[in-house]
Amino acid sequence: MVSLAVLNISLLVACCRVVWTQGPMPAPALSIQRPPSGNKFELFSNVELICSPPSSAPYPIAVSFGRGNATQSAIFTSTIEASTKVKFTTVVIEANKGIYVCWYSGRRSGELSDISNPVNVLISPLPRPWLVVPPFIPIGGNYTVHCQTFSGLPNKTLSLYFRVLPVTKGKENFDHWGSVDLPDKYDRIILERKLVDATESFEFACRLEIKDINQNMYHSPLSNPLPAIAEEAPIRLVPENQGSKCLGQLVAQVRGSWGPVCDSGAADYRKNMAMGRVVCRELGCGTRWSVEKTQDIGVANYSLGSISCQGDELRLRDCAILTVHQVCPTGQGLAVVCSDALPTPQILVTGYGAVSRIRVSDEHSLEISCMFAAPWFGTRQVYVYLKHNSGSSVDTIYSRNLVSGETMTYTLPAPVKSGEYTCSVEERVVGVTIVVSKWPSVGLIVAGVFACLIGAAILGTMCFCAKKA
Numbered sequence: 001m002v003s004l005a006v007l008n009i010s011l012l013v014a015c016c017r018v019v020w021t022q023g024p025m026p027a028p029a030l031s032i033q034r035p036p037s038g039n040k041f042e043l044f045s046n047v048e049l050i051c052s053p054p055s056s057a058p059y060p061i062a063v064s065f066g067r068g069n070a071t072q073s074a075i076f077t078s079t080i081e082a083s084t085k086v087k088f089t090t091v092v093i094e095a096n097k098g099i100y101v102c103w104y105s106g107r108r109s110g111e112l113s114d115i116s117n118p119v120n121v122l123i124s125p126l127p128r129p130w131l132v133v134p135p136f137i138p139i140g141g142n143y144t145v146h147c148q149t150f151s152g153l154p155n156k157t158l159s160l161y162f163r164v165l166p167v168t169k170g171k172e173n174f175d176h177w178g179s180v181d182l183p184d185k186y187d188r189i190i191l192e193r194k195l196v197d198a199t200e201s202f203e204f205a206c207r208l209e210i211k212d213i214n215q216n217m218y219h220s221p222l223s224n225p226l227p228a229i230a231e232e233a234p235i236r237l238v239p240e241n242q243g244s245k246c247l248g249q250l251v252a253q254v255r256g257s258w259g260p261v262c263d264s265g266a267a268d269y270r271k272n273m274a275m276g277r278v279v280c281r282e283l284g285c286g287t288r289w290s291v292e293k294t295q296d297i298g299v300a301n302y303s304l305g306s307i308s309c310q311g312d313e314l315r316l317r318d319c320a321i322l323t324v325h326q327v328c329p330t331g332q333g334l335a336v337v338c339s340d341a342l343p344t345p346q347i348l349v350t351g352y353g354a355v356s357r358i359r360v361s362d363e364h365s366l367e368i369s370c371m372f373a374a375p376w377f378g379t380r381q382v383y384v385y386l387k388h389n390s391g392s393s394v395d396t397i398y399s400r401n402l403v404s405g406e407t408m409t410y411t412l413p414a415p416v417k418s419g420e421y422t423c424s425v426e427e428r429v430v431g432v433t434i435v436v437s438k439w440p441s442v443g444l445i446v447a448g449v450f451a452c453l454i455g456a457a458i459l460g461t462m463c464f465c466a467k468k469a
């Protein structure tokens with residue numbers, strides 16, 4: 001019973017097919033394997049067209065593919081015995097782009113079917129190459145411009161373009177700098193510029209070009225342009241309190257405006273210290289005394305960061321400066337104090353004032369004070385030493401951190417030692433020489449008083465005698 005029912009259905013299908021072939025043959029469906037992104041195919045990729053004739057076609061049939069403009073001339077034909085899909089693969093180049101269609105014809109009757117729906121093979125633009133130009137270029141330095149694309153692209157040429165900055169009227173267009181044909185495995189061209197001077201002020205851009213087997217040229221869009229401007233990058237130190245040009249927040253002039261030099265982040269103490277040496281040298285401010293991180297760096301158009309100095313460079317711009325940001329990434333800048341900003345301390349002896357030499361008796365103690373006045377130091381502390389130089393040895397008596405205007409006082413107990421007493425801040429030393437003499441003994445005082453009395457008596461006698469005479 002069951003097998004009979006199946007037979008009936010298949011008879012019905014066979015019957016229907018006979019009915020359909022008597023009209024015009026229905027069109028096959030043409031589909032295209034979709035590109036991974038968008039609706040355009042990469043140059044040189046293979047694209048597969050799939051023609052699906054209807055199951056009612058009078059098999060065997062010859063399935064043909066053709067171009068949209070010349071439908072009856074087949075570019076590929078395949079004969080099939082039964083309902084199946086027919087595939088045709090083409091490579092994506094200029095000559096192969098455009099409309100495709102397919103159709104079929106009965107092998108026995110030669111009758112043509114209707115034409116399938118059209119599909120369009122489009123070529124996606126070449127990928128934009130990318131440009132790498134160092135963000136900071138020092139006057140007198142060297143730099144390279146890289147134009148980079150994907151390796152593996154065949155028959156490619158990279159072309160570099162430039163224009164002069166600032167762009168003036170009539171000179172807005174990029175000029176061709178040069179082109180290089182690259183073997184497949186290479187992916188970039190490099191322009192080297194050496195010992196550039198202040199006229200180095202360009203904007204670069206580049207383009208990828210590929211030639212196919214028919215000598216057809218494909219062009220990518222121009223890369224993002226990037227400036228290459230040699231900078232003098234003058235620097236200065238901006239103090240919180242006026243008074244010295246050798247202390248304060250480190251700022252540099254980049255692309256015409258002043259901005260902070262950033263802390264190198266990851267607690268890179270040595271890098272900051274080496275930079276401090278260069279900064280103090282460049283400013284003619286002596287040697288580096290300290291480099292501190294600062295929080296309040298204000299608003300600027302540019303900041304310099306990721307700076308690596310050896311420490312012996314003549315100018316900050318000779319150090320490797322790797323980033324030009326709009327803001328410091330860590331939000332921290334740097335304050336530098338150079339040796340020339342260090343104050344000369346003062347030394348005071350209580351009861352004598354600021355003297356350079358005093359003579360005292362060994363019976364009394366003495367009070368010595370050290371201090372310094374440097375308002376530009378703000379609340380910065382400076383280590384101050386009180387030392388004694390006996391002639392044969394130098395000993396530190398007392399030392400402390402002081403802020404400007406603060407006094408450190410030390411009492412030298414009796415008997416005070418002779419010698420030079422100094423207050424010092426780093427190499428800045430001020431001293432007082434104290435000569436200590438023994439206080440006269442009691443016996444000598446009595447003898448002295450007697451001597452005076454005898455003298456007075458002699459004088460009195462002489463006067464008396466003179467009056468008499």
Ligand SMILES: *[C@@H]1O[C@H](CO)[C@@H](O)[C@H](O)[C@H]1NC(C)=O
Nearest residue numbers: 067069070095096097098099
């Ligand atoms: C059809 O177009 C292709 C490219 O799309 C072209 O090469 C060919 O000459 C055209 N044929 C006719 C008959 O126009």
Ligand SMILES: *[C@@H]1O[C@H](CO)[C@@H](O)[C@H](O)[C@H]1NC(C)=O
Nearest residue numbers: 140141142143193194195318
């Ligand atoms: C720049 O190039 C010149 C010439 O090749 C070379 O003498 C000089 O040392 C280079 N300068 C730097 C900072 O690398």
Ligand SMILES: *[C@@H]1O[C@H](CO)[C@@H](O)[C@H](O)[C@H]1NC(C)=O
Nearest residue numbers: 044154155211212213214215
């Ligand atoms: C690259 O160019 C050569 C020489 O013109 C050619 O033989 C080759 O087919 C080209 N390769 C591609 C992928 O077009």
Ligand SMILES: *[C@@H]1O[C@H](CO)[C@@H](O)[C@H](O)[C@H]1NC(C)=O
Nearest residue numbers: 256257258259299300301302
């Ligand atoms: C930032 O640049 C603008 C435009 O060039 C300028 O007017 C402004 O003064 C600059 N700001 C600073 C802090 O330099």
